[in-house]
Amino acid sequence: AQSVTQPDIHITVSEGASLELRCNYSYGATPYLFWYVQSPGQGLQLLLKYFSGDTLVQGIKGFEAEFKRSQSSFNLRKPSVHWSDAAEYFCAVGPSGNTPLVFGKGTRLSVIA
Amino acid sequence: KAGVTQTPRYLIKTRGQQVTLSCSPISGHRSVSWYQQTPGQGLQFLFEYFSETQRNKGNFPGRFSGRQFSNSRSEMNVSTLELGDSALYLCASSLGKVPEAFFGQGTRLTVV
Numbered sequence: 001a002q003s004v005t006q007p008d009i010h011i012t013v014s015e016g017a018s019l020e021l022r023c024n025y026s027y028g029a030t031p032y033l034f035w036y037v038q039s040p041g042q043g044l045q046l047l048l049k050y051f052s053g054d055t056l057v058q059g060i061k062g063f064e065a066e067f068k069r070s071q072s073s074f075n076l077r078k079p080s081v082h083w084s085d086a087a088e089y090f091c092a093v094g095p096s097g098n099t100p101l102v103f104g105k106g107t108r109l110s111v112i113a
Numbered sequence: 114k115a116g117v118t119q120t121p122r123y124l125i126k127t128r129g130q131q132v133t134l135s136c137s138p139i140s141g142h143r144s145v146s147w148y149q150q151t152p153g154q155g156l157q158f159l160f161e162y163f164s165e166t167q168r169n170k171g172n173f174p175g176r177f178s179g180r181q182f183s184n185s186r187s188e189m190n191v192s193t194l195e196l197g198d199s200a201l202y203l204c205a206s207s208l209g210k211v212p213e214a215f216f217g218q219g220t221r222l223t224v225v
Contacts (some may be wrong), residue, residue: 032212043117043203043216051211090156094212100146100169101205101212103156 002027004093006104013081014112021076021107023091032094033074034101035065039087047089050074061085086111115140117206117217125223131192134220138185138206144168145187146214147179150201159202162187163209191222199224 003026013019025031032051036044048059055067065076074091088108092101118137126132138145146169147159158171162181179189185206191198201221205214 034213036216041201041219041221043119043218044205046213046215049213097210097212098163098168099212100158100161100171101214102158105155 002031002093002095002102004091004102004104006089006091006107008107009105010108010110012110012112015083016080019076019078019081019085019109021089021091021109023074023076023104025072025074025091025093027072027093027095029095030067030069031096033065033067034092034094035059035063035074035076036090036092036103037061037087038090038106044090047076081109081111083111083113085109117204117215119202119204119217119220121220122218123221123223125225126194128194128196128224130194131190132194132222133188133190134202134204134222136187136189136204136206136217138187138204139215142206142208142215143185144207144209145181145185146205146207147187147189148203148205149173150203150219151199156203159189194224196224198222 005024035047088106090106091104120135144163146161161169165181176192181187201219203219204217207214
């Protein structure tokens with residue numbers, strides 16, 4: 001069965017510092033890959049996606065992610081974090097077009113001044 | 114383009130009652146998926162409907178059911194509510210050919 005691992009439950013970074021959130025997946029082929037962000041009590045907002053092609057993908061709010069096939073990873077990065085980035089971040093895998101997304105447990109990001 | 118709309122946003126129900134949640138997908142999207150989100154279990158997939166047919170189903174008891182109408186709007190129903198059903202229920206819509214899903218704001222269900 002497909003699985004997604006986000007090793008960090010909670011990360012705290014200073015405003016202006018760089019950020020990297022880790023995501024590893026278990027799946028035989030290259031799946032569709034996504035990062036979502038969720039503010040408290042809200043739904044999930046799609047940050048970025050990887051289907052194929054260039055392994056470095058750009059998303060909204062200044063986020064980017066890099067797909068590394070050899071490591072089965074899809075890590076999310078941002079060069080300079082803003083206080084408004086504090087939220088929960090979910091990595092998700094879609095094995096195919098007609099199967100549901102599988103989500104990681106999420107990483108909660110706190111931003112300090 | 115309007116996003117995914119879920120109603121109601123908040124619900125308080127008593128144990129043993131039943132509840133119906135509604136989801137209106139993005140125009141043109143034919144797939145609607147439902148997820149339950151709790152602090153302990155994270156995001157758990159309930160079921161997915163595509164063109165009025167249940168295409169995928171998660172591992173939830175039969176008390177959880179859903180349906181999709183010809184206009185792609187979807188409802189989910191939970192019967193005989195239990196305290197453990199308290200959660201944020203999220204609906205997501207997609208075109209159905211790739212799993213790029215767009216989520217609604219969710220319905221917060223509290224069972225007392």
